[in-house]
Amino acid sequence: MTVTTEPAARRRPRSGRAPWEEPPSPLGAATKAVLLTLLVAAVLLPLWVVLVTSLASRETIDAAGGMVLVPREVDPSAYLTIFNGGQISRAVWISTLVTVVGTALSLTLTVLAAYGLSRPGSVGHRGLLFFFLLTFLIFPGLVPSYLVVAGLGLKDSIWSLILPSAISVFNLVVIRAFFLNIPGELLDSARVDGAGELRILWRIALPLSRAVVAVVGLFYAVGYWNAYFNSVLYIDDNDMFPIQRVLQSYILAGQSPSVSGAAVSLPGITAYPPTLAVKMAVVVVTVIPAVIVFPFVQRHFTKGVITGAVKG
């Protein structure tokens, strides 16, 4: 008897339940199913509606009175329209460039700074850390930031979208806390073997913190992809707009501004707003990269958040 039951207990039974767990009541199971379905629907439904509307014809949209829930046909004309002008593809390219270059740069800077600040003996360690933390409390104003960026000649270049937000102190603190918790003995043993600080960081500290670095990388990447306001300030050249800026111009097109309770009649401006399908097509284009990248990082994501929570 014992010989046969032991492996069975170790192996998960097909129901996915451990032997000491009771089967759920039908009501419990049903409630759970309904709740989870609702949750999933809450996430997927908006995406679905956006996708379907972007592929709907003008007649379908008018019949639905706006967003379309049930697809009646696949009409790619909205996508043809937006990729025809070249503006969207250019904006996607610029956003991709900013995201890739920005994330790489931010990660490098953050990891280096965090490691340096996590070593007790490093030069000016306390002062620098205090200085970093101070930026949590005191932010530069709009005008000084603008003056610095303009003064460095960064206006209308992708660097104006990267450098002002290259280091997030929050992320730096998270990574630093992680580095601090790596056992000192490990680092000492590397030192005994003759490794310098950079080698220790590269060979010991980084491999141990892969999860947190992945998560911070994701934070940065999403931040760069979604960044919008810096481009409002620093980009005058319409050809340099990142995708979020273009998205906004499509979504809000044709809405007459209203001023102290009266609409402003803008000659010619509201004449040819993009159709709802076109607007939604731009939304789809904007969302796709995040949807593609997220599953690959997700594995680290849960892990990273938990490690950060316990060790931070």
Next chain:
Amino acid sequence: MKPSLPGVSTDRRSVLRLIGLGTAATLGGGTLAACSKEAGSKGTATKADAIRSVLPTYKPAELLKPDIPGEGPIPDGYLAYPRQLVDAVTEQPGRGGPAIRTMSPWWGPTPPTLGKNSYLAAVNAKLGVDVDPSLQDGTTYADKLNAMLGARDVPDLLSIPNWEVDKIARFSDAAKALFEDLTDHLKGDAAATYPYLASLPTGAWEYSVWGGRLAAVPFPTDGPFGWALFHRKDLLDKAGLAAPTSPEELHELGRKLTDPAKGVWAFGTVFDMVQQFFGCQQIWRKKPGGGLEHKYENPAFAAALEFTAKLFADGLVHPDTVSSKGADEKQLFKSGKIVMYQDGLGAWQGMQSEQTKVLPSFNMQPLPVFGANGGKPLIWGSEKPIFFTFVKKGLGKDRVGELLRVLNWCAAPFGSREFELREYGVEGKHFTRSADGSPALTELGRREMGAQYTHIGGRVPVKVRSADTPNYVQEYLGYYNKNIGLMEKDLFAGIKLELPANWSKLLQPTEDKLRDILRGRRPLSDLEAVKKEFFATGGEEGRAFHEKALADNGR
């Protein structure tokens, strides 16, 4: 969609200054109040007499006799496109100066930039100098402006919408420090050098004076009314229903039109129009015994609020409008899910043209206005120009002359070749000519044009018949000419007001509370409490400010 960037507010800047890091904040000399209004701002008012003495002498430049002349601030209407065009500008405006950088607002996808845009190339060739436009999103224009003005980094020509100007604290100071004083170039008969700028209405120029000096070229409005209550006349006709002539009939009509089972409701947002039907002023009116009365104190406002709240309570308003501020009422209206909603008259032609392609019978019309309880309605409006174009300071007399000649070209009137090129581009490329001779934009035209020249040059507004909306000009001007007599007189016309900060920041929260009453989230009886709070926390200050401005001008 409020942009959020850590550290973008005046408050934090004050903190900076406090702890002695303020040098960065005030880099570059002066201390222009760049961000939002400072709490201490008491507002200023420039006297009307000082304004009148610096205005250009008005000299109309009409090339063609209008078919439907517009009264006062109403544009002239033309029912046919002229077969013969005239050269309005004989001398090339550009003298080979460097490219002119401009910035103007735009509400929509931005067209390609200089070098990739054949429309810009065509117009620039005509101008003899390159105009290099930067179109910035109109909804976030204020953020951009604040940074630019604060950093003193402005383009050669900068177009600013009037409502953004009102939001910028101490704008007179900014104008003086950053923009060329145009008084000597354009005052009195000097304006004759730029005949089409001189043809812009004096009513618009009056608003272009800051600190007693002429600081900008105005872009006059082509429709002074704030709102119209649009209705789907095709749907009413189909149902055999007539336009209402009283609030009671409007309510009754709403009940007949609403059919939730079919997903149809009578109304979207209508409150501003209802206030006008009830004869309520937009903000202030003179009390018979002297002093000013705010609209909240007018019994007509309470009546309008009660009436509209009843529309909500009776379920005649579309649920999207009930539940959110940002319902896409245009789309609901196009689809016939709502039959009436208020919008600016600027929305009319575009929607009519667009929807006729899908539904030939589509017919949107402003509802004829009517009064309540036998009274007369009042229509809100103003002759305030839509935009102002400022010239960068310190470019030298010759360059300013070149810029003004370019603006003059951009203001060329209807019937000229310049007008056609500016509004429609090149024939065969950006537009094709319909059978009646009127231009219709091509796909390329729509993509490449963003009012790059129109928005900076003022221009005398006109309405021209176009093939896709054949009745629009008559209907538009018909509505205006019929109702212009009902338009409220602007007590402050020609007085430049920079409103006290306490007043400005009070408006939105109060509106939000009133919206709650409309939607039935607060009882109607709360109006008294809302009013009381309004006057206690800045309303009275606003009243004193406005009364003083009138008294100073002897009105």
